[in-house]
Every structure is written in C-alpha cells, then in structure tokens.
Amino acid sequence: MKSHLTITMFFFLFTLSIISSFSSSYPSYKDHCSSIIQPSPTKDTTIITHTLFLFPIRGYFTGGENIIHDHNSFNRYSSFFFPRIKMHETINPDLFKVESTVSFRTNPNTVYYHVRNFTYGDKPNYKSQRHFKTSFVTFMLEGFWSKSSGKICMVGTGIGYSKTGDSLDLEAVFKLNNVFNSSNITSLISGSLESLSSERGDEKNQYFETISVMMFPKANYSYSLDSKEAENDFPFEKKGLSLNRFSSSFCSFPLSRAIRRLQLEYTHECNSSENCTPMTTDQLPYMMSLKVTECSQENKHRLKVMMVFSNKSDYWVEKGFNPKTMLIGEGWWDEKRNSLCVVACHCIGITKSSLNEARIGDCSVRLSLRFPSVWSIKNTNNIVGQIWSKKSTNDPNYFKMITFRNFENDRVGYRATKYEYSQLERVKKSCPAHNKILKNKGRTRFPDGYSNDMRFDMSVRDRESHRRIAFGFSNPLSVGDQVYDIDQNNNLPVSDSSFTAESPRPMVIILNNGSVNSFNISYKITMFSNSSFEDRNSMFNLSSYRVKISAEGIYDARTGTLCMIGCRDLNSIAGTEITDYVDCEILLKFHFPSLDENNGSYIQGSIESTRKKSDPLYFQSLEVSSSTIYSETAIKAVWRMDMEIIMVLISTTLSSVFVGLQLYHVKKLPNVLPLISTFMMSILTFGHMIPLVLNFEALLAQNPNNKNFVFGYVGWLEVNEITVRIIIMIAFLLQFRLLQLTWLSRKTSESEANLWIAERKATYVTFPLYAAGLLISLLSKLRNDGFQEYSSWENMKSYGGLVLDSFLVPQVILNLVSNMNENVLSRSFYFGTTFVRLLPHGYDLYRARNYARLVNGSYFYANPNADFYSTSWDIVIPLGGILFAIIIYLQQRFGAQCVLPPRFRGPKVYEKVPVATEVEM
Template sequence: MAIYKVLKRTIDDMIVIMNSHLTMFFFLFNLLTISSFSSSQPSYKDHCSSIIIESTPKDLIIHNSFPLGDQYSGYFTGGDTIINNENSFNNKYSSFYLRHIKMHETINSDLFKIESTVSFRTTPNTVYYHVSNFSYGNKPSSRSQHRFKTSFVTFKLEGFWSKSSGKVCMVGTGIGYSQTGDSLNLDAVFKLNNVFHSSNITSLISGSLESLSSEKGDEKDHYFEPISIMMFPKANYSYSLDSKEAENEFSFESDVSEKKGLSLNPYPSSFCSFPLSRAIRRLRLEYTHECNSSKNCTPIISDQLPYMLSLRGAECSQENKHRMKVMMVFSNKSDYWIEKGFNPKTTLVGEGWWDEKKNSLCVVACHFIGIMKSSLNGIRLGDCSVRLRLKFPSVWSIKNTNSIVGQIWSNKSANDPNYFKMITFRNFEDDRVGYRASKYEYSQLERVKKSCPTHKVVKDKGRTRFPDVYSYDMRFDMSVRDRESNIRVASGSSAPLSVGDQVYDDPLTISNSTSETPMVMFNNGSLFNISYKITIFSNSTLYNRNSVFNLSSYRVKISAEGIYDARTGTLCMIGCRDLNSKAGTPLAGSVDCEILLKFQFPSLDAINGSYNIKGSIESMRKKSDLLYFKSLELSSYAIYSETAITAVWRMDMEIIMVLISTTLACVFVGLQLYHVKKHTNVLPFISVFMMSILTLGHMMPLVLNFEALLPQNYNSKNFVFGYVGWLEVNEIAVRIITMIAFLLQFRLLQLTWSSRKTTESQNGLWIAERKASYVIFPLYAAGLLTSFLLKLKNDGFQHDSSWENMKSYGGLVLDGFLVPQVILNLFSNMNENVLSCSFYFGTTFVRLLPHAYDLYRTRNYARLGDGSYFYANPNADFYSTTSDIVIPLGGILFAIIIYLQQRFGAQCVLPHRFKGSKVYEKVPVVTESEAEI
C-alpha cells in the first residue's frame, strides 16, 4: 500500500505538470486570438465610469507598484456557460490568475490605468454529450449533440484603479465557445474591491466578472453567468492577531511537566521550504472518545469528522522571521490525497508566530463568514476563535514517536454554539520532516523483563556471532501468517527507532544525544535497550473480530520497546498499536499496549541456508477482551550486510571462473578440431550423440539468457545486492565466449555427421550408433527417474518445478558426456585415437571443476537465493557433498576408459568372453574440402 501511495503521488505530480503545460498552451492560444478583437474593446465610459471616473494616462509605466504585483491568483465560482467548473457542484472554487499587469500614472494622482489579462482555469478540456430522444415513424430513437465547454478562458482587460477607494474596474474581451463549438467574442466588465497598499487578516479582495451581452435576443449566445472571485491580500501585510491576550491562551498547565520541544532553526521560514512544508500538509487529526459525530467536535461545517489537516498557503514574513500567514485546510479520509480547489467551509485563515520560549508554533485562525451559495462577494473573515499549537517533541516514547504533534481548540465557552472539543494532531509516520527527537524514554522495560526471561548462553568452542545492534541488519521486512490456519494475512516492515536513549538519525547512524544520561547497556554490553517502529499491511478486506486489524484500518502501526540480546540474537519487546473507532476515526491516545513481540535473528556465521528471521506477535489479553487478537507468526529472509559483501566478492570470483571455464572449453574444442584435421579418418568414429549433447550444452545458456546480449533495462533489475555495472559487462562477455564455444562445437558436430559416407563401413557405424542409442536412452530414462526420486527425498517432498529438475538432470548428463562415446566404441570395436587427450581430459576437467568449487563454497559461504549464483548454480546440476564427490569420480573414470579404449582397443575394458572380433575398416581418405575447418 505504501508503494501504491508513492505511485499515486507520482501520478498526481505528473498530472499537475501536464495540466500546467495545457494551461500555458490555451493561455497563449486565447491571448493570440484575443488580439484580433482588440480593435473592438467595450466602452469603459459606459460600464465603469460610475465606479471610477476615467482619467488621461501618462506615458510612464510604473513597475511593481500595484498592490497585487505583476501577477496574482485567487479563486472563483460561476461562469458555467463558458467554462467547465465541476468544483461548483461540491462547494469548492477553482483558480484564476491575473497576469501581465501594467500600470500607468494619470493626470489624477489617485487614479492609475491598469492593463492585464485574467485567466480562469478548471479541469482539463472536456467535450460533453447531451442525448435527446426523438421519434422516427413509430420507433423511438435517440441522437447525441455535442456540447462544448473549455477548462481555460482568458480575457484581455483595460481600466482604472483608485488608490483611495481600493476599487478596480476594467473592461475587455475574451474568447469562448458556443454549445456547438463555434468561437464567440465575449465582452465583459471586471470589478475588484479592497485593493489597498496595506492589508491585514480581514482584508479580503472580492469582485466579479460580468458579461456585457444580453441574456436574451441575438446576444444570448455571447452571454455568460457572472463569475464571482476572491483573493487574499499581498502587499504590506500587517500582523494583528498575536496580542498578549492571545499569547496567554497558549500556556497550558501541562507545560510545566511537558518536555520542551526542539528549537526551529532557521526560524519559521522553514515552514515555507521542503521537506517541512510537505509534512505539515499531511497532519492526521485525533479526537476525544466523546466525538462520534461532527457536533461540537470540529471547527468547520462538515457532515463528518475531518481526517486530515493541511497547513498550506503559508507565507513567511520577510521582515519578521517569527511570523507567518497560515491556511488551515480540513479534508475527509476519502479525498485527503488530492487537493480539489478551495472550499471556504472547510478552510480557516490565520496568523502564526514561533514561540522561542516553548519552541512551538502558535496560530490564531479565523472563519470565513458571509458565505453564499453562488457568490463570493459577501465573504469575509471573522470569528477568530480557533487556536492551533504545533511543536517538535524533543523526547519520544512508546506512545509518541511522531516528529510533529499539536492541538487545535476554541477559546469560546462550552455553551457557545461555535465551541468544539480539543483536537490533537500528528504527522504521518512515513513523512520525512527533517526534525527528530534527540532522546527516547523507556516505560515498559520492567514488563519486558517479566515476560521475556534472559536465555542462558551455552558455552561452546566456537563463538557464534549475531547482528550488531547498530547495523542495518536490524531492519527487515516480514511476512505475517495466522498461527492457527498458517494463512498469510499481512506483510510488514520494521526498523529500530532508538538504541538505548539515542534516536536513530538514519538507518545506519545514531544521532548525537543531547542527554547527559549514557546509553543503557548491561551484562558486559551484550544486552541493549531498543525500540522499534513496526507497520503491518493487511492482505484481506474481510473483517475478523479476532484479527489484529479489528479496530484499525488496513494498516496497523506498532511502537515497541524491549531488550536485544546480542549473545543469542533474541529480541523481545512490549508493543502499543494505534486504535481507531469503529467508524475509522483516529482517537486521541487510543492505544493497545498489551502486545508481546519476539524475534530470533539467525547467526552471522550460518552457512546452511537458515537465514530466516523468525518471530511472533501475541496479544496478552484474554480471549473475551474486545482488543484481543489471534497470534501471528512472522518470518523474514535476511541477508546481512556482512553476508552481502562476502556474496558480492563470491559473485565476482564466480564470474571470473565462468570466463576461464568457457574460454578453456573453446580451447579444448579447438584442439579437437585441429586433431580431426590432421587425422581425418577418425571423424566417422566420433559419437554423434556425444557431439549433440555438448552442442546443446553450449546452446541452452544462449537461448535462456539471450536478453543479456541486448541493451538492458536497468530499472527492471531487482538485485538484493544492488546493481553493479561491470557485472553486466562480464555477463555479456560470458555469453559471447559461450557463443564462440557453441559455434566451434557445432562445426565439430557438422564434420562428424558429414563424414559418415554411404559405404559399407560407414553404414556399419550408423548401425553401431543406433545400437548404442538403444542402450543410452533407457540408461538416461532410468537416471532421470532416479534423480526425481532423490530430489524428492532430499528436499523433503517439496514440490519443485519439473523444469528445475530437468535442468539439474541436464547438467548431470553433461557431466557424463563421454558415456555415448564409450558405448559407441564398444559396438564399433574402435581402436583409433578418435578423441584427442586434451579434448576429453580437458572437457572433463571443465565439467567437474564446479563440483570441486561447490565443496569449497559450501564450507565457506552462506546459501543464498539462486539469482546470486553465476557458477555451479544448484539448479543447473546436482550439487551436494555426495554428488560433488561421486560425479567427479565418475567423470574421471569415463575419461580413463576412453584413454584405455584408444590405447588398447575399445573392448579392452570388457571381460574376455564378451569381446567381439569385428573391426571396422579405416576410412581411406576424406577430401580436404570435406574436412576443412
């Protein structure tokens, strides 16, 4: 689910980027189109002179002196005829932009001429289809009519601003579309109020854009509904809400005993920078147990309790680093991932300041009042009774491991209709804030000692090592199974939060603690106090009363603390899980701390493949308790850092061994080709079956790994040890050398096949080959059956795939590649040096070297996943202590038999009574062209 959120966030960012490009495209397009109508601007005198009298402008253009700057943005509603404003249906307002603002002085010192463009933007462009019914004869039918609405409309405007009254009035032209898609010239008047050079929290700028066409008659296609707009002030903002009375409201009785928070450095400007600005946009709200509905429990108008608070739109003061403007946006659980416009009913606007004495952010927030259904003209800020305090805890505990915590409350009395109960909030656990506590305080260690007795260490000759408490090896992902049914019900991750009282800065280092208390260690430094953060994600949507997810959502967060024994690799902790109400609403301080967690880490010295972290999560409550849940078993395949480093070195060595072995195979096949070139008469006596086996042995790696020869998509790699570029280069080199070996072997097979002429002696060799096959096929079939049975026995009847078993047996056949030649020699009674010594002894050495290496590897390296093996892969042959001894002895035996057969005759290895007398003639001559290599 975490991956889903990251993916969704990435997609949302991409959509924002695409929409911004679309916005710019339509803006430029509309602006160019508007320029063609500039000669027919509406009359300012007819529509604005009653508001601001017209004055003669001067030539001088004044830069950056307009209170809204060169460009500014705000929110709007209305204009449904010309713009697709879906937000108007859910009481949210879309954005508009004032751009390219130019200002001229006039002969009247109070009046200034203004030129600007105003752009209204909503969702991406959409074509709507309206279906209407009609009759054709006696059969009802229907047809669709296109109705066009654009998501972007721009007007080019000119007019005047009165500095004393704060009013703006401009007229201009824009481009719209009729319902059939025809371009329309839209004349409009644009009005603004409260545009002053100074502003405060109550100074909202409101206004409207109204059509100058008639709603009836010939101009009705050019008419559009009024657009109501609102903007927050920008110039010379005056902070006025941080009075002495307001500051006193942020002093709690608990401040005396409450731990002091972390200082914010540099000052509140950090709230306007990443990553803190992102973290304060995702603050989870928690309510008291009495809050089952939104009545008296939330400061906004809502049918349900908001799930998240977002502090955004923050504007940090440049003159006073301790002050900032804050927009508090409340959202429900269903849409807290997506920002959908501006809704004054769920938004508060306030002023904040950083209290250096308490190291906390204090905010006084105001409601929007005078909200009308279809207009923003009467909206204003008032009722500044909401208070917010945010801080960064300097000390963490099992019940609070968040980087940001805070409270929201009302300064009204409980009898006031606008009063609400205090709300607490905290940041989401997966948000990186940039500020972390400097100390962790333990509270459950006595319970841990009672529930987890210390194991006695058995003294032995060798010293068993377990992961270092400060290492990355203490982090692990896990699979969660129900202990009773053994069904996988969840997955999760766990990571240390602190060791002793020192908090982890990152997965590999410990922060410099400001505490004077040393880290708690006892028993000669072998036992460590440790805390963890554990997250479990459910794999099922089914509700189960006795599930750990019974009073939570799809995710359970557990904070745990306990003792890690570095002598035995055992970790035992008491944990607390967050609880929600049945409706899924987070409750303040609602946790279940009756959870026992146990983990067993494998030894660093394990080489038998047992690198599984085992563990359990158990409820310490009675089964009749509502918070009881069934026990869970945890498992995780661990690859320690030390093991990974050693494995990378082993993989490097294996790649080198593969390169050497494949190169030697090419050399030995080349020597055999040279041998048959000098002795062309021996070609017909080479076993075609043996040549086919060797050729297939070189071909299969090329077929199965052909993508290694092509450009790789490195993003698809999923190596546990990370991607190493030169490793890919070596893999390609191995494939190329393997291809050379395959081509040489195939050439030798071709020469052997073509040398079998249709003379009587060569016909006899084909007969001998056929007789040999009658022995070889049953022998290989019996071997295949035996290998399957041995695999089942050795693996404890675990059902490996048939393909894996076939690959292993194929490797065994290659190890005994000389068997077909030995049998053919017996049936043909051959007495020639058919194979060169370098070929059959050298190839035997190449085939048997992996088994010798496997004996060494088994005793010196841990068994890891098959993907980490480049040489002597267990899936490509039989590898065990017995196989690594028996198979090399068998291969050497066959090489010795070939040597004896070529030295003393093929049947010299048989008892005297089984020896035959028929000897095939030598092949007199093979033409040079036929034997050409």
C-alpha cells in the same frame, strides 16, 4: 512530474490559442465600468511593473456552471489566476490602465485516492485531456485600477465551450474590490465576472451565470496577529527541540511537506462533530494540512498558513478549495517554548452562490506545534501539537481541544534525542532471561544491537489458518535511551550534546551472570493488510488496512531473541483517531538467525494479544517471518559474486582452449572425425549457444532504471558480462566448427552408411538413458527440496546442466556399438572439458560451507537453477564424470569393448577406412 509538466504545457498552449483567436474589438468600457472608475488617458505606451502584479495571482471561484463543466468535482470551488498582466500609467496618478488575461479552471487533473487501493494518483489520460477544454475558459480583459479605492473594472471577451464541445463567444465585465498595495490577514480580494450577453443568448454570444471570485493578496504582506496578548494564549508545554538546531524552516523541504499531512486525534467524548471541530462539517475531520503561503525568516520565523481539514483518509488532503474546511492564520516560532504558535481565523460571509461578501473574521482558533525531544512508547512522532478555541464553553463555536501528529511515513529530519522506557518490568515477567551458560557461547554469533541488521521486513500469517494476511516493516527507534538516525541510514544513535563517541554506551544491560550482551531497545512497526479475510478477532478489525505498533523491550545478543511489549493505535468507529486510545496488551517475540548461518536464514516471530478472548480488543495470534540478509552476509556475497565472475571467465576460456586442442587433434588425424559422436558435439554446441541466446534476450529486455538488486548495483559487472559473452561466443564458434567438421566427414566417408547405422543405434540407447535419468533426478530433487519454489522450466534447466555434465555418454555408447579402436578424442579435450564441467560442483561444496544461500539473481557461476547442486549431487556427478572420462581413455587405448566382460565382447563391426586428404580447417 512528467504528467504535471504535460498538463502545464497543454494548458499554456491552449491559452495562447484562445488569446490569438480573440476579436480585436472589446465591449464598451464606458457602458459597463464608468460608474465605478472613470477612464483616464494613458501617458504613453510604456509598460510599467507593479509589485502587486509581479507574479500570476491565484484565487478561487464559484459559479459559471454552464461554461465551466467540472467532471470530477470534489467541491464547488475551483481556481482562477492572472497568467499575464500589463499596466500603463495615466495622467491621473491614482489610476492605472490594466490589460490582463484571466483564466478559470476546475480542479487539477491528478486525483489521489485512498491508500488501501494502492493507487497514489491517476495520470491524465486522453479522456481527461478531451474534457479539458470544457472545464477551462480564458478571457482577454482591459480596464482601470484605482489605487486609492482598491477597485478594478475591466471588460473583454473570451472563448468557452459547451458540454458538447461547441465553441462559444463570450463577453464579460470583471469587477474586483480591495486591491491595495499592502495586505494583512484580514485582506481579501473579492469580485465577480458577469456576462454582457442577454440570458437568451444566440449561438455566437452565449450568456453565462455570474462567476464569483475570491483571492488572498500577497503584496507587501504585514504580520499583525503575533501580539503580546496572543502570545499569552499559548501555555508553556513540555519543551521540544529548537528550530535553530536544524538547517531547515517551515518553508523548506522536507518540513513543509511533513506539515501538510497531520493526523488529527480527538478526546473520548467526541463521537460527532458537535463541539469537537472548528469546521462546520457533518463528520470529524481525519487529517489537517498546514500550507505555508507567506514566509519570513526575519525575527521570529513568521509565516502565513492555510489550515485545510479533510474527513477523508487520503494520502494527499488537497483537492480543490472549500472555505468551510479551511482556516487562515499567522504563525511564528516561539524560541522560549520551542514551538510554532498560530492564530487562525475563519472565512465568513460566504454563501453558496457568491464570494463577494467574503471576509476574514473570528480569529479565536489557536494552534501549537512542536518537535518532541523525548520519545516514549505512546509518542514516537516527529511532530505533535494541539488545536484549541479561545471561546468559552457556552459559545456555540467552542470546540474541545484536538491533538495532532505527523503522518506515519513522513521523514521530517527532526528526531528526538532520548527515549524513555516504561514497559521493561512487564517484558521481564513475560520473557524471563535464560541464566544458564550456553553451550555454544563464543561459537554462534548474532546481530549486534547497534547494527542495521536489526531492521527487517515482515510477512504476517494468521496462526490458525496459516493465511498470509499482511506485510510490514520494523525499524528500531532506540537502543538504550539514545535514538537511531534511521533517516540518514546510519547505524549509530542520534545523540544529544552530552553524548560523545568516547562516552560509554549507556544502553547496555549488565546481567547477574556478567553478560553485557542484552540491550534495551524500542521499535516502530507498521503492517498493511493484503487480504480480504475479515474476522472479528483479526488485528485489523479496528484499524482498517494498516496497523501501527510502538514496542519496547529487551534484545539478547547471546541468543538472538527479542522480546517486547507493544502498543497499537486504534481507530474509532467514525474513522478518526482518539487521543491516547491505544492497546498496550500486545506481546511480540522475535528470533534472529545466526550470522554464521549459511543455508538461508529467516527471522521468526509472533505477535500475540494478552487479553482474554471475550475482550473486544483481543485478536488472534500472528506468525511473523522475514527473509533477512545481514550486512556481513551482503558484503561476503558481493565478494562471492566478484569471484564467480572471475571463475566464469576462467572456465569459459579453458573450454575454448580445450575445443581448440581437439580441432588441432583432428587436423593431424582427420581420419578420426567420422568416429566422433555428432550427438555429443550437438550437446556441447547447444550448451554454449543457450547462454548466448538467454543473455542476448536479457540484454534486449532489461530496463536501465530497474537496478534494484538487493546488494546495490555494481557497475563493473556489466563490463565483465560483456567479456564473458565474447568468450562464450568464441567457444561456441569453435564448438560449432568441430560439429560441422564431424558432420561433413560423415558425408565424404566411404563407410557413411555403417557410421550412420552405428550413430542411430547409439542414439537408441542414449535417449532412454537420458529419459530415465530425467525421471530419477526430478523425483530425487522433489524429494530433497520439497514441492515448492521450483517451476517445470527451472527443473528442465537443471537437468540440462546434468546432461552437459554427462556429455561423454553418447561417445562411450558409440564406441561400444562401432567397436572403435582409435584416439578419436584428445586427452586434453575430454579430460579438460570434464574438469570444466565438474569444477562448479566442487565450488558449490566450498560455497555451501562459507556463504549463505541467497536469491537466484546473485549467482553468476554454479547457478542452482542451471544444474543439480547439493552435497550428494556435488559428489555423485563429479564421480560419474570422472568415470566416463576414464572409460574413454581405456576405450581409446585398449579398444572400445575392453570395458565389457569378455563374454559380451563381439567381433569388430567397423573397420577404419583411410582418408587420403586432410579435411580443410
């Protein structure tokens, strides 16, 4: 939208700059137009408004190649319009003086490409804007309009540009025919813009080739083709949904968008365009677009449409104007048939060099469009219809009937009210029901057939090569004969007037053993190829980049198994689709994980062809997997995240309190400060600093528009994140102050040398222990978790958490080396900090039993990437932390070496030196 607005503003400013540069002198009207319309004096300077020119009039042109240079030409026809028109009355009531700005430009700058490249549009760049002026020209014209003859003749000047970008002064005469107050389907305004310079124009006055123009008038449009005779041309088909059932029309969104992308299908006899299409093209068109140009809500919902055909499988079938691929028609909604009826006509009399003789004729094409009220495995589209010819089979312009349907991903707002099954007997033979009673019945739960949990995305792999060849998505269409309302994100079926909430659900199957947990169900599955791997037996061998499968079968909610027969659409060699050309020899099996699964859950399945390998429609079996998050799991996860935020607040607050108690302890006993391990203080300080740095970096890098968290964005989490950061900042400042005091006390101590020697010896022991621990823990983690998912950085972060869990190790070793016999650490500090560090492991044990393992972004407390979390680690680490805390307690009570055997105890190597003054806090 922004790119279109930018181009529109650029176009408007460019037009104004050209208008302002026009010369005040015009070419002589009498010399070039008096033979067509005699001029007449104006009554006064009053400007009048005429209904014919209420809005800018748009049309199409060809020619003028030497002043309009199309760099991305799709065809030879481009658009022109009147952005500004003024009219004055004259003394002759039949004549009006007209002043107008007429602009010509080539095709729009936004071009849509084939979806296989996953490029939906190219935004206008600097290069396209640089060439904009060479593909655009505007003329300032004035002249007269004769209301009775419908002719307009104007003369004026313009400024254009050569291919090299040089400015050209242009003079022209503009002539139009059939400009009347009223119009109908046959009305077509045509004319030409001719150069008044000689073909040998100089540098200032440049000659240009004649520009031929054509446009469809909108003034006082009168519908004329919806006659009684025309109504008889439309047979009574299977009745569809009523248009009055919905608060929508063909002129409103989203229906107007949906009918602009209709996929064409041909009979088996159509291998070429001969007698198979109303267009004179070499290839069979692939898509058709119905563009509503006029709309009336009165009477029969009348509308005027343009039927534009395209032989390119583009997502958007609009790029320029080509009369050879277009029909003009009128349509009306027939309430008896509940269908849209359209009578379409050809544009004839058009040559390669001129549009002057263009006219509307040969209105022998008919189109019928309806919204099916009943779906089946071979028809699951919101919109279907036919195009046919009234001509006899001997006529050269006759063509065979074409059917069409709406494009796959269009959400129309119209859905059938019923689904009819036809493959259930085949499903029962392919997947026989398990009649024995399950041992875990009543204990294991699986998704209900009505829930949104039945939708899932898919990752598709080739069973033989195990290569990921496609991705896709699966949406249920119906449970029983009632249709799901997927567009409204509702987990209840769309029902007709006879089905109410109090009515019994007719889609439940009662089996012989009395079970009521099996459902008839249908699906719509779409898969997109994401691999260049091509094989003759690949599912994509006849379907290019996309495969669409409609499937129906039985879902057993006792076991979570889904078995279906599917039909895939097939493309012909020409790239167009054939009516009823589908492959229904496909077996699909899926197994849903239990709702009570807490270790992560994956939907597993397979897609197999039941044909023989020699059959050209056979394809290799596929494995399907999907990481699913059930609705119940998501709700529990949101509650878990709320609880984890609270636990983070509590834990961080407790850390601040325990560090504050240690500061109070050293204030009372300042002589113990030199005995505190600076290595331990550094570990704890970095432990508080790193979350602050990472959170600040994430705050700077975050995109406010990227709130695509799987559970939805929970706004209040941001408030709590700010609170957590503030508390972490407080804990960091307190811990940093404690580290600073410890370091300064070493500088002022009389036993500084002995203390640093002891610290150095302790470090020599501690570093190898941590290195060995890193190696052992990484090997253990890789053995338990496998060689996937975890990067080196994630493993380092996990080990960093383990180092923090064992923060007391440096103090224990320093006590042994220095043979300390003082209360260096307060009990509240080392027992409390140990409790804070070990609490996440206890919580992880609880979480593993009550919550499913989800994506890492959902963890705010006990993040698996920030520490070692598993059943074994959650037991070993707390036991180790408690052991170190007990050792510190024993060392401070009975001497540092009391934990060693008597024969390893040595003499004291450090004597306490009293300090006369307290260290200032």
